[in-house]
Amino acid sequence: MLREQEALRDFVPVRIDGVLAGGIQLPGPNPMQREVMESSAFNRLGESVQQFDVSGRRLLIPDMSPTGSRLIAASFRAVGADAVVMETYRGLALGREYTSGKECFPCQVTLGDILHHLETERQRLGSAFAPERYVYFLPEADGPCRFGMYNKLQRLVLDRFDAYRSVPIVYISTRNNYATADIVPPGKSSYFRKLSYVAVIIADVLDRITWRVRPYEKEAGSTDGLMTDALNKMVKAVEHMGPELDFGRLLGPLADIAARARSLMKTGERRRPRIGIIGEIYLRSHPCSNQDIIRKLEAYGGEVVNASLGEWVNFVNFESIRKSEHQWQKAWRDRSHGGLREVARRWMGLKIEQYYQRWRQCQVYRTVREHLDIEPDHGIQAVKKRLDHNRLFHFAIGTEAVLSIGGALEYIHHGYDGVVNVFPFTCMPSTIASSVLRPLLHEMKVPYLDAPYDGAIQPNRDVALRTFLYQARQHRDVGGQGKER
Numbered sequence: 508m509l510r511e512q513e514a515l516r517d518f519v520p521v522r523i524d525g526v527l528a529g530g531i532q533l534p535g536p537n538p539m540q541r542e543v544m545e546s547s548a549f550n551r552l553g554e555s556v557q558q559f560d561v562s563g564r565r566l567l568i569p570d571m572s573p574t575g576s577r578l579i580a581a582s583f584r585a586v587g588a589d590a591v592v593m594e595t596y597r598g599l600a601l602g603r604e605y606t607s608g609k610e611c612f613p614c615q616v617t618l619g620d621i622l623h624h625l626e627t628e629r630q631r632l633g634s635a636f637a638p639e640r641y642v643y644f645l646p647e648a649d650g651p652c653r654f655g656m657y658n659k660l661q662r663l664v665l666d667r668f669d670a671y672r673s674v675p676i677v678y679i680s681t682r683n684n685y686a687t688a689d690i691v692p693p694g695k696s697s698y699f700r701k702l703s704y705v706a707v708i709i710a711d712v713l714d715r716i717t718w719r720v721r722p723y724e725k726e727a728g729s730t731d732g733l734m735t736d737a738l739n740k741m742v743k744a745v746e747h748m749g750p751e752l753d754f755g756r757l758l759g760p761l762a763d764i765a766a767r768a769r770s771l772m773k774t775g776e777r778r779r780p781r782i783g784i785i786g787e788i789y790l791r792s793h794p795c796s797n798q799d800i801i802r803k804l805e806a807y808g809g810e811v812v813n814a815s816l817g818e819w820v821n822f823v824n825f826e827s828i829r830k831s832e833h834q835w836q837k838a839w840r841d842r843s844h845g846g847l848r849e850v851a852r853r854w855m856g857l858k859i860e861q862y863y864q865r866w867r868q869c870q871v872y873r874t875v876r877e878h879l880d881i882e883p884d885h886g887i888q889a890v891k892k893r894l895d896h897n898r899l900f901h902f903a904i905g906t907e908a909v910l911s912i913g914g915a916l917e918y919i920h921h922g923y924d925g926v927v928n929v930f931p932f933t934c935m936p937s938t939i940a941s942s943v944l945r946p947l948l949h950e951m952k953v954p955y956l957d958a959p960y961d962g963a964i965q966p967n968r969d970v971a972l973r974t975f976l977y978q979a980r981q982h983r984d985v986g987g988q989g990k991e992r
């Protein structure tokens with residue numbers, strides 16, 4: 508085991524002065540803990556997992572979503588970073604070799620991707636390989652789960668290789684609503700936030716066009732062909748957006764793509780049972796990790812919609828607003844005038860961003876829906892109302908379980924015929940969502956399936972998916988949800 512890992516194994520999260528939040532006094536760190544905190548490994552987590560201007564470097568982006576990752580990379584290129592999406596899943600064996608097995612699957616996949624990419628580059632370039640030219644992009648989240656620690660863990664692994672020690676990891680965090688001011692060139696943050704948000708929504712609608720058209724295509728493979736070209740076109744349009752940020756240049760081609768996609772569909776086909784996917788964002792978005800569950804459900808007779816990437820971005824903003832409202836109450840109780848001013852300023856900025864995002868999201872969906880009836884996306888307020896109404900779960904509990912539970916109820920409200928929960932094996936929020944949804948949907952007589960993944964092939968998975976689709980078809984027939992197109 509790595510020396511630093513051995514040391515960190517016994518590390519207890521006590522501040523160096525032995526004071527925890529709330530003023531509780533604890534004994535100071537023991538000599539072992541002090542040694543760890545002062546060790547170079549511990550310092551490396553602060554030095555080489557950080558936020559800095561990435562322009563001019565090769566920014567390595569994990570391929571979480573085939574559409575989303577490419578459009579986010581294009582947004583980075585629009586502000587001067589040489590962003591590339593790494594090939595994915597080729598390095599899974601490496602990811603497994605350098606993890607202990609206690610991590611969840613997305614950690615193994617992303618670690619494998621970065622190790623495979625760097626090794627391939629090192630072999631390709633030979634002595635010209637310059638690790639300091641690269642930056643690895645790995646966002647983090649605060650909260651009770653392990654995700655916030657994965658960039659630190661992966662730092663420790665990269666440090667095991669002399670050749671990769673000088674590849675820094677750059678992150679954005681949910682803690683400050685994915686603030687980007689420190690990772691793009693000065694003065695470009697507002698531009699980048701607007702462009703990357705719209706790029707994420709465009710990724711969502713491109714996916715929804717595919718899922719709406721592919722099950723009904725006249726010629727097998729025609730949808731995939733069209734949408735591959737469409738993605739390349741939108742990537743170029745985002746990358747060359749220009750300083751004036753004229754979103755009309757993106758909406759025009761998008762409308763054209765929707766109209767052309769519609770022409771690929773058969774007419775007069777009965778609507779298939781509609782299946783809504785919820786769950787953990789990486790697993791449900793990453794086709795290799797979820798063993799292409801959307802295509803499988805389509806092959807067995809369903810029409811599928813996956814929860815969107817935009818939902819997560821809107822949720823992070825929503826949570827930041829909720830937190831600042833709590834901070835306001837605290838500052839009010841403390842009679843802190845400076846605190847009140849600071850929180851009010853932050854709250855106002857977040858609210859403006861929330862309105863902006865809602866406006867842009869509606870604009871993009873409206874553009875496409877004028878030509879093709881893709882599924883609209885729900886707002887976070889709608890999800891919240893579903894939870895409050897049912898008194899099942901509350902935003903205060905946190906984690907993306909709120910989105911999974913509320914999102915499933917939204918699907919059902921809109922007449923879907925089944926819900927699949929896709930998540931990494933042992934994922935805490937998804938297990939919570941499952942424990943709430945399984946009995947609830949059973950009572951509501953809506954087919955529900957848990958689909959946990961850890962990279963293993965389960966021989967009974969296909970049988971479970973086929974049985975689920977059979978139930979969904981029955982639900983459609985009994986409930987009369989199927990409509991003639």
Ligand code: SF4
Binds near residue numbers: 936
């Ligand atoms: S939320 Fe799930 S996927 Fe994310 S770190 Fe936790 S266990 Fe892993």
